[in-house]
Amino acid sequence: MNGYREDFPILKSGLIYLDSAASSLTPEQVLKKMLEYYREYRANTGRGVYRIADRATSELEKARKSVAKLIDAREDEVAFVRNTSEGLNFVASSLKFKKGQNIVTTAIEHHSNFLPWLKISREKGLELRIVNPTKDFLINTEDFEKQVDDNTKVVAITHISNVLGFILPVRDIVDIAHKHGSMVVLDGAQSVPHIPLSVKKLGVDFLSFSGHKMCGPTGIGGFYVNPDVLNELEPIFIGGESVDKVSLHGYTLAKFPASFEPGTLPIAEAIGLGEAARYLMKIGLEKIARNDERLIGLLHEMLSTIEGVKIYGPSQEKRTNLLSFNIRDLDPNDVALFLDISSNIAVRSGFMCAQPLVNLLRSKNGVVRASTYLYNTEEEIETLVERIKDFTK
Ligand SMILES: Cc1ncc(COP(=O)(O)O)c(C=O)c1O
Structure with missing residues (x-):
């Protein structure tokens, strides 16, 4: 896929960027589209009636349409949020829970799909049930059969593990959850940028993802809600254009997605995400x-x-866009620093915002993670491996 490298001028410096799972590079096309907004129709959206305001609104809605298409949703099913973490916090904080209900998640989640559930379960006195990985670090569908019951309000899972790099059996988990009348929240931070994804085929009720991991700008992401479960949510923030009618005594909420977008959006970023x-x-x-x-x-x-190289994760399962490892008992941060200074190679090191999982891996200082995207090449992987060999000599 070398043909796309020219879209990313930062690569001309010789940088070997193997940290796209943390944040991807941004192509010129996206930057150009954002600049176009600032240069040609810099106005607020959904408010003014003059021509550049109208253009800003229609570009924003065009962006929403493109983002929705990417995940096989309708545009009125997708709200703009800041990032994956914000979308996941929105669901956890906006769901109407009842006493006696429980929440099911896994021990392999990124903190952003674990902490909101831990927090809300503590605040509301709900049981938080954890599905642990098998000893090969796989997620077993049958373990959801054991944890999900008729009192499960929500099952929150990641689509691709940001440490182990394999795809979870989402459709099977959704079937188990729906059999019990539970909703499914999917963390799409690693999957939306890297694999074809259809919310309709997966049957999930919520999906959250980040623009900065999918060639888009920072500060913007997508939040899908299945229209059938919209009435389960009470937005935590309101104001601006998120309401329909307002009097001194009350208000009615606007329709989704406006109800989840109070105040002025990061407009250039949303338009950039569409691009x-x-x-x-x-x-x-x-x-x-x-x-x-x-x-x-x-x-x-x-x-x-x-x-001397230890690779983490199930050996039998295909990895998607990332791989985590350690070299002997070297500190992962030292490895990452050496790779940068010696060869201009950027990889992630540490706990990957997934401390419960990294603790299960028994890796005291975390791991080194290499992750790829459409601009990486075999030669870059070979250079990385050569440098890793230097450590083991
Ligand atoms: C699986 C997963 N979930 C959630 C997040 C959080 O994404 P953001 O920082 O964009 O909110 C990440 C980021 O690394 C991730 O990999």
């Missing part, structure tokens, strides 16, 4: 997924032959 969605769809998510899988497969294969 990023179109950029990814133009290349094709199947193609992007194949490229990631091929590069991570190659890295797995090469690292497996090096003595």
Whole structure:
């Protein structure tokens, strides 16, 4: 996929960027689209009647349409949020819980899909049930059968583990949850940018994802809500255009997504996110997924032959866009610093905002994580492996 590298001028410096799971690079097309807003129709959206305000509104709605298309949703099912964490916090804080209900999640979640549930369960006195991974670090569907019951309000899971890099059996988990009348919240931070995803086929009720991991700008993300469960939510923030009628004695909420978008949005960022969605769809998510899988497969294969390298995660499961490892008992931060200084290679190190999982991996100082995207090449993976070999000599 070398043809796309030119869209990312930062790569001209020789940077080997293997940290897209934390935040991706942004192509020129997205930057240009954002600048166009500032230069040509810099006005607020959904408010003014003059022409540039109208253009700003229609560009924003075009962006929403593109983002919705990327996840196979309708545009009136997607709100703009700041990032994955915000969308997940919105669901946890906006759901109307009843006494005696429980929440089911897993021990492999990113903090952003664990802490909101831990917090709300404590505040509301609800039971938080945890599905643990197997000893091979796989998530077993049958374990959800044991934890989910008719009192389960919500099942919150990640789509792709940001530490282990495999895809969870979301459709099977959704079937179990729906059989009990429970809703499913999906953390799409790692999946939306990297694999074809259809909320309709998966049957999830909520999905949250971040623009900055999918070639878009920072400060913007998407939040999908299945219209059938909209009445389960009471927005925690209101104001601006999120209401319909207001008097001194009360108000009526606007329809979703406006009800979840109080105040002025990050307009340039939302428009940039729309461009990023179109950029990814133009290349094709199947193609992007194949490229990631091929590069991570190659890295797995090469690292497996090096003595002293420990790779984390299930050996039998295909990894998507990332792989975590350690070299002997070296501190992961030292490894990452050395890779940067010696070879301009950027990888992530530490606890990956998933401390419960990294503790289960028994890795005291965390892990090193390499992650790929559409601009990475085999040569870059080979260079990384060569440098890793230097550590083990
Ligand atoms: C699986 C997963 N969930 C949630 C997040 C949080 O994303 P953000 O920081 O954009 O809110 C991340 C980010 O690394 C992630 O990998």
